[in-house]
Amino acid sequence: xxxxxxxxxxxxxxxxxxxxxxxxxxxxxxxxxxxxxxxxxxxxxxxxxxxxxxxxxxxxxxxxxxxxxxxxxxxxxxxxxxxxxxxxxxxxxxxxxxxxxxxxxxxxxxxxxxxxxxxxxxxxxxxxxxxxxxxxxxxxxxxxxxxxxxxxxxxxxxxxxxxxxxxxxxxxxxxxxxxxxxxxxxxxxxxxxxxxxxxxxxxxxxx
Numbered sequence: 001x002x003x004x005x006x007x008x009x010x011x012x013x014x015x016x017x018x019x020x021x022x023x024x025x026x027x028x029x030x031x032x033x034x035x036x037x038x039x040x041x042x043x044x045x046x047x048x049x050x051x052x053x054x055x056x057x058x059x060x061x062x063x064x065x066x067x068x069x070x071x072x073x074x075x076x077x078x079x080x081x082x083x084x085x086x087x088x089x090x091x092x093x094x095x096x097x098x099x100x101x102x103x104x105x106x107x108x109x110x111x112x113x114x115x116x117x118x119x120x121x122x123x124x125x126x127x128x129x130x131x132x133x134x135x136x137x138x139x140x141x142x143x144x145x146x147x148x149x150x151x152x153x154x155x156x157x158x159x160x161x162x163x164x165x166x167x168x169x170x171x172x173x174x175x176x177x178x179x180x181x182x183x184x185x186x187x188x189x190x191x192x193x194x195x196x197x198x199x200x201x202x203x204x205x206x207x
Contacts, residue, residue, distance in 0.1 A: 001025075001028060001061060001062060001063075001064055001087060002028055002030060002059050002061060002062075002063055002064070003025060003028050003029045003030070003063070003064040003065075003066060003204075004029075004030050004031075004032065004055075004056065004063060004064070004065050004066070004075075005019075005020065005029055005030070005031045005066045005067070005071075006031075006032065006034070006052070006065070006066070006067035006068070006070075006071030006072070006074050006075055007031065007034065007067075007068060007070075007071050007189075008067075008068040008069030008070050008071050008072075008093070008186075008187065009034075009069060009070040009128065009131060009132075010128075011068070011187065011189075011190075012033065012035075013031035013032065013033050015068075015187070015189050015190055016029075016031045016189055018189075018190075018193035018194075018197075019189045019193040019196050019197045019200070020197075021197075022193070022194060022197035022198075022201075023197050023200055023201060023204075024201050024204070024205075025204055032052070032055060034048060034052075034070070034071075035127075037051040037052060037055070038051065038127075043124075043126075043127040043130045043131060044130055044131065044134040045131055045134040045135045045138065046134065048074070048131070049074060049077055049078075052074050052078065053078055053081070053082075056078055056082070056085065057082070057085075059085075062085060062086065062087035063085055063086055063087060064087050064088045064089075064090075064204070065078065065079065065086065065088075065089050065090070066089075066090035066092070066200070067090070067091060067092065067094070068092040068093055068187070068188065068189055069092070069093045069094075069095075069162075069186065070131070070135075071092075072091040072092055072093060072094035072095075073094065073095065073098075073135070073138065075089055075090075075091060076089070076091060076094060076096060076140060076144070076147075077138075077140065079147055079149070080140060080143045080144070080146065080147065083146070083147065083148070083149070086147075086149045087149060087150075087207070088149050088150045088151070088152075088203070088204070088207050089147070089149060089150070089151040089152070090151070090152045090154070090200065090203065091151060091152070091153050091154070091166075091169065092153075092154045092155065092188050092189070092196075093154075093155050093156070093159055093162040093166065093186050093188065094153065094155075094162070094165065094166060094169055095162065095165045096139075096140045096141060096144050096165065096168075096169050096172075097138070097139045097140065097141050097165070098135050098136050098137070098138045098139065099161075099165075144169065144172050144173060145172055145173075145174070147173055147174075147175075148174060148175055149175065150175050150176075150203075150206070150207045151170075151173050151175060151176040151177075152176070152177055152179065152199065152200075152203045153166050153169050153170040153173070153176055153177070153178045153179070154166070154178070154179045154180070154181055154188065154196070154199060155180060155181070155188070156180075156181050156184030156185045156186060156187075156188045156191060156192070157180050157181065157182050157183070157184060158183075158184060158185040158186075159184070159185050159186045159188075161186070162186065166178065177203075179199050181195050181196060181199070182195065183195075184196075
């Protein structure tokens with residue numbers, strides 16, 4: 001069973017390294033680079049999703065998708081479009097209806113950050129702004145109830161921006177469990193990789 005771990009905006013595939021190193025199923029895990037997916041293409045959410053969807057569709061077997069933030073949005077989107085491909089979902093700091101106010105505030109912050117802060121993760125500052133802008137209209141509220149595979153919804157206890165959406169999402173999804181990762185902020189895979197890997201091992205053992 002292939003497991004695809006999708007990093008968040010502002011992260012890279014290496015953001016999963018400490019988490020993956022402690023998983024029982026690490027040999028089955030793929031960590032794609034979202035910036036590489038958009039090489040030569042317009043940087044917008046639809047282009048990114050199209051590339052991600054094409055990658056997933058190349059695998060013949062069922063998939064376990066695990067995503068954080070932007071990665072969780074991509075995983076959720078694909079599972080809605082292709083339920084026949086999904087064995088399980090892990091949604092960390094997930095939003096199923098984009099918070100326009102939060103995205104607008106993030107874009108304001110991005111505009112004042114120097115370009116040099118973005119170079120190490122493959123996206124330019126304009127890429128960040130463009131992605132956030134094109135995500136603002138996303139709303140999966142009318143589709144998430146159709147997801148029937150096992151789902152682990154998780155968020156860091158200090159991630160106040162995504163707590164409400166995570167709790168609501170777990171409540172909506174029929175076959176889900178909700179976990180709060182202590183001593184962690186938004187980037188659970190960086191802040192608390194040991195705790196996250198323990199949750200993932202338990203979850204994958206149970207399905």
